[in-house]
Amino acid sequence: MTDPTFYGLCGAVVVGTGIYGFVLHTHILRRLLSFNVIGSGIFLMLGAAGSLGPDTAADPVAQALIITGIVVALSATALGLALLVAYARASGSPRLPEDANDDP
Amino acid sequence: MADVVTYFMTALGLGFYLAGTVAVIRFPDTYSRLHALTKADNVGLGFLIVGIAFQADSWMVVARLALVWGLALMAAGITAQLIARTALQRQSP
């Protein structure tokens, strides 16, 4: 049977990777992408923890929470990208003004 | 008997996938890579599905496997065409 521990640790690594991207990038598309990566890592940890233990079936409550979380993350991404496109059209840059010196 | 067919077919399928991967890594330009891909992965998936179908426990499962293959074939055809056109437009504007 699957050992969920691998996936839990993988989730921790993915969260770390996403945080790296979110801190490092100034391009807002990349930051939203990093946000999604962090989110999926968190869900992976929750899902892995939910299928630990003697019961072989994955915890349905954890599954429901994760599905809700995925939908919420998608909604946030959709709004963020729409704002970004509108902002880039108005300002000509995909970066916030304070990060603009990174704009080549 | 069914198991032997499964072993053979799935192994063959995997072979085509591996060939496709090698092509995507090694072939020198976009077109030859695309050409290799469309051949390799569809045939690969086809053999895989045929092999797996011999393990199916009901006709419903076989039908759904067939649907997956049909969808994948259709998608691959469209994908290849669109990607080729896109690459063409990009390289000779």
Added chain:
Amino acid sequence: MTSWLISLAVLLLLSLGGALWRVWRGPEPADRMIAAQLIGTGGVGIVLLLAAATDWSMIDVALVLALLAAVAAVAFAKAQSADSVGDPEEE
């Protein structure tokens, strides 16, 4: 049989690592997309292998994956066209 199917899935997954390299390397957008499509079809294959090995209802995931791989290709073609809403087949 189960261990054979899972072993095949491992090999298939490893081969997708090669395609992953091409997605990362590019150089053209089309190259990335070709390799991504290979990963999509490979993913369908892996799902089917897992389905045969463990639980047949996983086929539904393969179905959705195959469907959305095609949709992604359409979106790619659109996004790469001149005005981002066109068709690469238009002159």
Added chain:
Amino acid sequence: MMALAETGFDLVLCAMIATTALLAIGVRDQFGAVVLFVVYSVFLGLGWLRLGALDIALAEVALGAGLTGLLLFGAHARLPASVPVPSGRAVWPAACAAGGSGLALGWAFLTLPEPVGLQEAVAANLGTSGVENPVTAVLLNFRSWDTLIESIVLLAALIGVWSVARDDAWGGQPGLRQHARHGGVLANFGRLLPPIGFMIGVYLFWAGSSKPGGAFQAGTVLAAVALVVFMGGAMRPPLVTARWLRLVCVAGPAVFLAVGLTGAASGVFLGLRPDLAKPLILAIEAVLTFSIAASLALSVIGPPEDPEDHV
């Protein structure tokens, strides 16, 4: 032998998931990042299968790989070209933050006490929930309040997306005007896919009460179908001011809320009587599927952008 193969698969898959995440974050090319994210979601879907979470695998493949991919492709195409990333920021602080949080979370995961999930509580009450799929039971009955708010979150995102429309384009059609060569591959695909996709979407909705699937997965598939129809130029999206369109987007959460308030009037907010639970859940899910499909598809298409587009 079998255990070895399975462990090997899990190890390789986890390595691929982590590597793809790293590449998606680190790759210089913007477009490469988008494609890598889609690939990442495919691998993640495989991971959910291995964890026995088929409902999540469906949602991940449809929402993560599918619609998020479409959103990112579309946004990338509309942004000004930007030279690859080399950001002026120092790498070290980011690397320290990443390493520190990764280590802390890894530690936390390994020190979690003996798990006490809610499997047993769900199993004990599944009989009166109205459905056989425990995940659907949680989403539509045990924790339906979450799901109601979640469906409204989708609606709120659509309102937000539309609220950044150009003022002079309001009243027109959402997004830019899509066009495709008549009789071309794109146009044909736009005609070929809908019947198949519609069938799969309805199947997922129907399966949801007993097997993995449900309104969110089905709605996502239907949204993808609608997007292909629009992108193939076979049909144009309706005007943002069309009342029926807004009605479709609102109907799902509205029916859900109406059932909830009816329950409140008879004593239990969002309460479903066990004998009526199944038909009520199916009814809510049916309407919700179409609302989710409409809201998702319109959120991906984006706000009205073309001032010439008033009809």
Added chain:
Amino acid sequence: MTLVLATIVGLPFAAAMLAVIFGRYGGPLAAAAVAGVAVATAALIVIVAEGQPVTIDVAGWPAPLGITLEADGLACGFLAMATLVMSGVVAQGRAYFYNTGPERRATWAFWPLALLLWAAINAIFLSRDLFNLYVGLELMTLCAVALVAIEGKAETLAAALRYMLVALIGSLLYLLGVVLLYSAHGVLDIGLIAARVTAPTDILAAALMTAGLAAKMALFPFHAWLPPAHSGAPAPASAMLSALVPKAAFVILMRLWLEAVPDLSAASLLALFGTLGTAAILHGGVMALRQNRLKLVIAYSTVSQIGYLLLVFPLAGGASAAQPGAADAWKGVVFHALSHGLAKAAMFLCAGLWMASVGHDRLEGLRGQARATPITAFAFGLAAIALIGLPPSGGFTAKYLMLTSALASGQLIWAVVLLLGGLLTAAYLYRPLAMIFAKADAAPVAVSRSQQAVPLLLAGTAILLGIASSGPFELFQIGSPWADIEGLE
């Protein structure tokens, strides 16, 4: 009882959905929702005032399987404040977002967003489930971000994006904490979390949730996004954003540390909260002194006032519920949050009226506005009294209770901070007040009296909260961790 709670969260949702479809009737729909929720909230307060919080299990499933909603005294107070603020927002919003011709973008989008924001906040005040609170927070954040961007200019879009990026990271940190708590204990209900056996990961979980909530409520040092976001939005939206949104995150923070995991709050941690709060009070106050635009002064004032909220943690003392003055600190901070919410909403609405008549919000432009718009100026003055904490306002009651608590527990340092903060508030509000009440002739303007009366209602309630403080004082105790030690005063 069930119907009352269902109305409070359900009616704004229903009105929002109708406002999506019938774009031109957003204003009347919102007004109807405010009226309905006002009645329901009043009924709820009457029920709760009898002494027991109202609790319902949503869908009939008790925790841990289901989600529990609970209206305690604190929730009642915040619900009432939100309803009052929304009544002001609706009254002024109808002047901003009203059109008779074909539907326009902003006039359509404002109403559903405002109503959904309000519904999300009501849901947060009532919910006892940590994940449900996450979903509520997300709905609130998406609506708030869209409201910041509603002007559609490059600066406001940038402010919205900046806000969104901070808020998204805040959500993820909060979610990560919830995930760790659920993975360790298998429960999400605040009451059940409190009854758990402490796990080693709990402190990390609580820290992550705190960081996330701090980002969402713009606590120093995560506050940089707030002033441009709150000052860039139209005045009715700013009123909601400043008066309500940070309070929702704060209520969760308070329930987390004082109800769910009080056993984790070590003295050093409480002192850290107090220090962060002090830094926010001082930094926000000094920055407010240096602004030349009224809306920026008010926005930086929010940064500063949020700092006071954090002082509840060292004063209430976490695990040691027996700490002298802890109950006073709890009630004091609720008084402060409500009084600030009302006063801040009033100030933004005043700023909106002056912007409409003068065309900008630079301080020198306000010279002599007391003569041109006397009712508005009076309202602004009352709001300033409440914000500074002068008697007889609700702000005074808040400061008095918190000072009593600080002295009772021998924590003089926080008493000094409270007094210093009050002086700073008086200092940064002096300039706008001096301009408004300066003897000069401003051009006469046509702002109707009914429009001017709106902020007066809110500011007047902030004062009334101090004059008639005994009722709320009793109410806020109900269902609090100190409900049993009522006779201690």
